[in-house]
Amino acid sequence: MTIEEPSKSSESVAFTHEAPRRNCFVRQRYVLASLGFMGYFLIGCLRNCINITVLSMVRWNNTETNVTDAVNSTVGKSEGFDWSSDQEGLFLGSYFYGYICTSILGGWLGNKFGFPIVFGLPVFISALLSIATPIAAYTSFPLVIACRVVIGLVQGLAVSAYQCCWSSWAPPLERSILNSIALSGVPFGIGFVYPFAGYVSETLGWEAVFYILGGVTVGWSVVWILIVSDSPRTNRCITAAEVAYIENSIGFTLKDMQSQDVPWGAIMKSRSVWAIFVAHFCDNWSGYTFNAILPTFMSKIFNFNVFQSGAVMTAPYIAQFGVSILAGYITDAARKRKWIRTSVARKVNTIIALSFLNIFMITACYCATDSTTAVVLFGVGVALRGCIFSAHLSSLVDIAPMYAGVIFGISNTIASIPGFLGPLTAGFVIPDKTSISQWQTMFWINGAFGFFGSIFFFCFGSGVERNWAKKKVSEEETEINLKQKSAHSDDEC
Incomplete structure (x- = not known):
């Protein structure tokens, strides 16, 4: 199967802004998937970093934890928070108390108001809360628990909202690879954050883990807001040919989706x-x-x-x-x-x-x-x-x-x-x-x-x-859509 730009169909594409369009050779749907990968990567890091930082945050007691002398000497903890085993367990699981509450809401909000803001803003908020986590931990135990719960709440919104993007961005025969690129950020984040958090905790202190990850996530959020659009037609870097290919392949637009x-x-x-x-x-x-x-x-x-x-x-x-x-x-x-x-x-x-x-x-x-x-x-x-x-x-x-x-x-x-x-x-x-x-x-x-x-x-x-x-459409609209899809069934961008 050859890859061709549907030049005829692209001539009829009308865009919602008058900004000059660049002849970009990078397909914007893969840019979206790559930015999604980074977003999920950072979500995975912010979620799982505490599994390692807790080793430095909590004051270890050999008689209570049965931690070996070798491990204690490596962790090097003579100081830390005097949390009980139950408090430590609550800290590690508090994220999910928030996460489980907002997934359905995130999917609905992303469907109604567009995934860019419903994905980007919650991740940005979770970054700020990550930076604030050390301050909260030193202030009081309930405050750091509240911080982790809210991180779970906002990330629950984000994770579900992102899936709305493929409704208007993914051609049917590219859904597997696009979705895989984005979602694979989670396991990559888990694999990365364990050695990263361990090394930073040992060299710079556990607080630095939250500051670094939070700062990088803030930077990603800015890039996300500047680049990502809720549909191909409103993107400033995409070519007309790619817009035509995506819309003809999917068969409906973002406006159609939001009207249902x-x-x-x-x-x-x-x-x-x-x-x-x-x-x-x-x-x-x-x-x-x-x-x-x-x-x-x-x-x-x-x-x-x-x-x-x-x-x-x-x-x-x-x-x-x-x-x-x-x-x-x-x-x-x-x-x-x-x-x-x-x-x-x-x-x-x-x-x-x-x-x-x-x-x-x-x-x-x-x-x-x-x-x-x-x-x-x-x-x-x-x-x-x-x-x-x-x-x-x-x-x-x-x-x-x-x-x-x-x-x-x-x-x-x-x-x-x-x-x-x-x-x-x-x-x-x-x-x-x-x-x-x-x-x-x-x-x-x-x-x-x-x-x-x-x-x-x-x-x-x-x-x-x-x-x-x-999509619920009239019989006349259905006939027109079928003719257009048939005319461009061999086009691919």
Whole structure:
């Protein structure tokens, strides 16, 4: 398939401003995906940096925490906040108390008022709160908890709002790669922030972690506001050819999307939507729980210290970033060449991400005598989870492109529940952290969720746009749109 600019169709494109348009050779939809990657990267960093900084923030007590002398000497803590174990747990989990409350609202606001402001402004606010976190921590414990809760609230808005962008920016056959580029910022951020936060905490102090990450995020927010527009037609750098290609491929504009009422009833009755909800919940159960318990598993079973356990988490998430981009590219290439239908592609990626992750994890927990083999298996399993961004997380744009943000908001709210329940379940199942049989039981529980989610999505998932999600237009408009789409079906930018 050759790539050509639809010159004829671009002649009729009318823009909403009179600024001279540059002949930009960079496709702006990929600029948007790249900026989204950086946004998600920074969100991941601001969310997870406390998992490392807490080691320097809290005053360690050997008799209470069972931290080894070697680890204590590395952490070097004779000072810190005198927080109890319960307070420390509240601090680590406070983000999700806010995050779970605003996902649905974020999707709706992004759909109504445009994703640029609903994504950019909350991330900017979370950056300011990150900078204020050390001040809040030194002031009072309730204040730093409130700070983390509000960061969760605003980032919950942002994460759901961003999904609205693909409704007006992503050609149907490029949704996998565009969504993968953006969402892969999260695992890349997790892989980056562990060694970064550890190094900065040791050299500059834990406060510097929040100042640096917050400052970089403020800078990103400024770039985001200056560059990003809510639709191709209002972008100042995009070519007319790219606008025509995107709009002809999608079949509706941002104005069309904002004029439609959200079909809440149809969304909640759709089997395809519930397939996404179930797969998202089961994926997050496995992902959140493994992320929370793997360092402890490495510490108690293989006697890794805190920093070795954190290092084990770094490489797999960086690999997951690479797998997500590769999976997105291969998926869209196969779809363009009609080697595989969109529905099948989404299901295959979901099975790889959910089932294969747990197969490798379960196998690894039976290698308690060989830490090298276990670490390799863990790494492969976490890396393969990168296929998830070309799976059900792209399916929501396939089945309801105009309401992707709303559906993602609902799904993300449901899928945030494992952030609480997974680690809580692990606490009940593994009272003795040195018992390999108890760890194996927990890994099988995680596997059950992963296998069930992949099977459910295989049975009920889809990659075909639903009738209730299509634009409501008159018969005359429908006929005109079909003729225009047919005339430019071979054009690609």
